[in-house]
Amino acid sequence: MGRRAKNKQSAPEPLEPKVWSTTKKLGKRKIDVDTDAKPSARPLKKVKDIDGSEKSIGALKHTTSQRGKAQKPGRIAVDSNADSADGWEDVEDEVRRKVWTNDELKVFTGDIDDLDAEGDDINSSLKGIAQEFDFDSDEETDEPQLISKRMKLKQSKRPSNVLTTGSDGFEMTEDETEEEEGRTTMANMEARSHALDARAAAEAKLAAEELQAAAGDEEHDTDMDGDSNGEGDMDVDPFHLPTDAERAAEKQSGGPDLHIIQKRMRECVKVLGKFSRLSEKGRSRSEYTDQLLSDIASYYGYNEYLAEKLFQLFPVAEAIEFFEANEIPRPVTIRTNTLRTRRRDLAQALVNRGVNLEPIGKWTNVGLQVFESSVPIGATPEYLAGHYMLQAASSFLPVIALAPQPEERVLDMASAPGGKTTHIAALLQNTGVVFANDANKVRTKSLTANIHRLGCKNVVVCSYDGREFPKVMGGFDRVLLDAPCSGTGVISKDTSVKINKSDRDFTLLSHLQKQLILCAIDSVSPESKTGGYIVYSTCSVTVDENEAVVDYALRKRPNVKLVDTGLSFGREGYTKYRGKTFNPSLNLTRRFYPHVHNMDGFYVAKFKVEKRSKVMETEDITMDVTQTLDLHDQPKPGDDIGFDSDEDRPYLEEAKRRRMKVKGLRPPPRSKLPLLPTKI
Ligand SMILES: C[S@@+](CC[C@H](N)C(=O)[O-])C[C@H]1O[C@@H](n2cnc3c(N)ncnc32)[C@H](O)[C@@H]1O
Numbered sequence: 293m294g295r296r297a298k299n300k301q302s303a304p305e306p307l308e309p310k311v312w313s314t315t316k317k318l319g320k321r322k323i324d325v326d327t328d329a330k331p332s333a334r335p336l337k338k339v340k341d342i343d344g345s346e347k348s349i350g351a352l353k354h355t356t357s358q359r360g361k362a363q364k365p366g367r368i369a370v371d372s373n374a375d376s377a378d379g380w381e382d383v384e385d386e387v388r389r390k391v392w393t394n395d396e397l398k399v400f401t402g403d404i405d406d407l408d409a410e411g412d413d414i415n416s417s418l419k420g421i422a423q424e425f426d427f428d429s430d431e432e433t434d435e436p437q438l439i440s441k442r443m444k445l446k447q448s449k450r451p452s453n454v455l456t457t458g459s460d461g462f463e464m465t466e467d468e469t470e471e472e473e474g475r476t477t478m479a480n481m482e483a484r485s486h487a488l489d490a491r492a493a494a495e496a497k498l499a500a501e502e503l504q505a506a507a508g509d510e511e512h513d514t515d516m517d518g519d520s521n522g523e524g525d526m527d528v529d530p531f532h533l534p535t536d537a538e539r540a541a542e543k544q545s546g547g548p549d550l551h552i553i554q555k556r557m558r559e560c561v562k563v564l565g566k567f568s569r570l571s572e573k574g575r576s577r578s579e580y581t582d583q584l585l586s587d588i589a590s591y592y593g594y595n596e597y598l599a600e601k602l603f604q605l606f607p608v609a610e611a612i613e614f615f616e617a618n619e620i621p622r623p624v625t626i627r628t629n630t631l632r633t634r635r636r637d638l639a640q641a642l643v644n645r646g647v648n649l650e651p652i653g654k655w656t657n658v659g660l661q662v663f664e665s666s667v668p669i670g671a672t673p674e675y676l677a678g679h680y681m682l683q684a685a686s687s688f689l690p691v692i693a694l695a696p697q698p699e700e701r702v703l704d705m706a707s708a709p710g711g712k713t714t715h716i717a718a719l720l721q722n723t724g725v726v727f728a729n730d731a732n733k734v735r736t737k738s739l740t741a742n743i744h745r746l747g748c749k750n751v752v753v754c755s756y757d758g759r760e761f762p763k764v765m766g767g768f769d770r771v772l773l774d775a776p777c778s779g780t781g782v783i784s785k786d787t788s789v790k791i792n793k794s795d796r797d798f799t800l801l802s803h804l805q806k807q808l809i810l811c812a813i814d815s816v817s818p819e820s821k822t823g824g825y826i827v828y829s830t831c832s833v834t835v836d837e838n839e840a841v842v843d844y845a846l847r848k849r850p851n852v853k854l855v856d857t858g859l860s861f862g863r864e865g866y867t868k869y870r871g872k873t874f875n876p877s878l879n880l881t882r883r884f885y886p887h888v889h890n891m892d893g894f895y896v897a898k899f900k901v902e903k904r905s906k907v908m909e910t911e912d913i914t915m916d917v918t919q920t921l922d923l924h925d926q927p928k929p930g931d932d933i934g935f936d937s938d939e940d941r942p943y944l945e946e947a948k949r950r951r952m953k954v955k956g957l958r959p960p961p962r963s964k965l966p967l968l969p970t971k972i
Pocket residue numbers: 409410687705706707708709710711712713729730731732735756757758759774775776777926927
């Protein structure tokens with residue numbers, strides 16, 4: 293593959309945790325300002341085609357058929373006696389990488405139920421093309437040039453650092469030149485991955501140096517309010533932060549052009565990074581932050597509440613990276629169903645059909661990342677025969693953490709449409725039993741269909757409210773609670789989250805999650821010989837739905853403790869967040885982010901259950917608050933789970949007070965307000 297082809301923009305980036313992301317501050321990114329564009333239109337997203345020319349998304353749509361012709365099915369020769377852990381070194385293929393387009397999405401004809409899943413929507417995951425957005429391109433910048441180069445590379449290059457699968461045991465057979473210029477084949481994939489790893493390591497080193505320099509710079513700057521030598525900035529036009537009156541006028545006129553917003557966001561990020569040097573006299577940090585938040589909300593299309601909630605999770609520059617990553621589809625990934633085939637066999641079958649793929653990374657020996665395909669990946673004979681599941685890479689993580697063992701009894705408490713259930717069934721090697729539960733009966737249809745397609749013979753489907761466990765059934769060796777959540781980790785797939793989530797949703801979801809997690813814990817047998825574990829996961833990045841829930845469970849169930857997830861990457865969960873202090877063991881939980889790990893935002897916590905002490909049981913406060921919840925169509929359990937509603941009372945009350953204020957009603961004094969019901 294030539295250099296230009298590798299620089300195309302739209303191929304999915306690798307699923308590897310980026311080393312540079314572990315530091316706090318990220319580099320700036322380039323804004324592609326098109327001064328000729330119509331004032332109110334969102335800047336046109338551009339992409340480099342395989343020939344290196346820049347095209348708009350629209351232009352790319354016409355190229356599908358040409359690419360179809362360019363692809364030839366690969367010729368494969370694999371030693372069929374080799375173990376599945378062996379490499380693919382005998383395999384040859386003629387497949388070239390190409391750019392996914394929206395046209396190719398239209399040919400998707402797979403089971404629509406499979407697309408219903410969090411993480412399983414291939415159509416949406418292939419939608420849209422990344423826009424280059426580099427805060428470093430500004431001529432006025434005084435940041436080191438290195439940053440701009442690195443950040444550009446990060447967006448525009450084909451995988452620069454895919455982790456290789458240790459289990460595949462490839463040998464490095466090609467040198468760097470071939471890696472740069474030759475085609476990618478099944479045989480050279482691993483070698484290329486190694487080369488890319490080396491390059492990634494070099495990039496990471498460079499990044500670390502940059503970040504260290506930037507951090508030193510910032511430290512110096514923020515400590516010396518108004519006292520910087522500022523030499524580098526003498527010729528920089530100061531950025532004018534709009535006054536309240538200017539903002540009001542701007543609002544009245546329908547808001548500024550998106551290019552102006554873009555530029556202002558860049559300026560605000562810059563000022564907040566070097567506040568004492570670059571801020572206007574008399575203006576506070578919070579004024580810049582407010583302007584930035586308001587601009588983020590309008591530029592990326594979020595409601596202001598959610599924009600702020602997500603913004604608060606990161607340092608300023610990194611927050612922009614997060615919002616930007618939500619505009620870009622995540623890589624298309626599939627999970628090999630080991631009940632039906634081996635990964636190498638599946639890979640060769642798909643390569644034969646013109647699919648260009650490679651192993652996801654060392655952390656999974658069943659995942660494949662699909663770069664391009666001349667066939668709809670959700671309708672191949674292999675798909676229909678249940679050889680794989682279309683599944684987001686992040687969705688592998690909770691099951692890897694759960695680590696079910698053959699012959700165990702496992703509960704998947706919220707399981708539809710079954711991506712994780714079928715993974716659990718495969719790890720059990722069709723032994724033991726998986727109870728696949730979901731409160732939503734309609735969703736259990738796709739769950740059942742997937743269970744059949746993937747040949748899982750050890751699964752029982754049921755439909756209870758999870759809060760009815762363990763009353764309906766208990767004594768499990770392991771429980772997975774992949775909880776219903778706000779979906780703030782999957783915004784690139786479901787953009788409606790940007791506008792339809794309010795504080796009320798987070799309050800209610802967190803409340804439900806706390807109830808479910810206690811039920812999950814109580815459903816595990818502390819006497820289990822092989823297990824005694826619970827994994828709690830969400831596809832959300834908010835602290836309310838993650839650390840706050842886990843911390844709550846630790847406080848309410850002293851018989852559980854957090855243990856290592858066994859996942860080799862992911863950021864540590866928060867132990868402190870905005871004035872709240874959580875159990876220090878929360879650092880054992882793991883966070884995954886689109887802009888860091890190039891996978892959906894996700895959270896994973898693993899608990900070990902020990903025997904309940906008598907003391908703990910008598911301390912339980914048993915109060916049923918579920919009847920006060922009005923969470924969409926959640927079924928109401930008649931059971932008492934020892935949920936302490938007082939814990940959440942202040943939050944629930946506050947949410948209600950805010951809603952009343954929004955509606956122009958005067959909220960009653962705090963103590964008089966009843967806990968939800970919610971109709972006001
Ligand atoms: C994140 S999805 C689960 C995805 C699934 N684990 C998979 O991998 O395919 C959350 C699921 O929780 C279900 N759910 C919502 N409230 C529930 C409750 N109270 N009890 C059990 N399931 C519930 C929803 O119907 C939804 O299918």
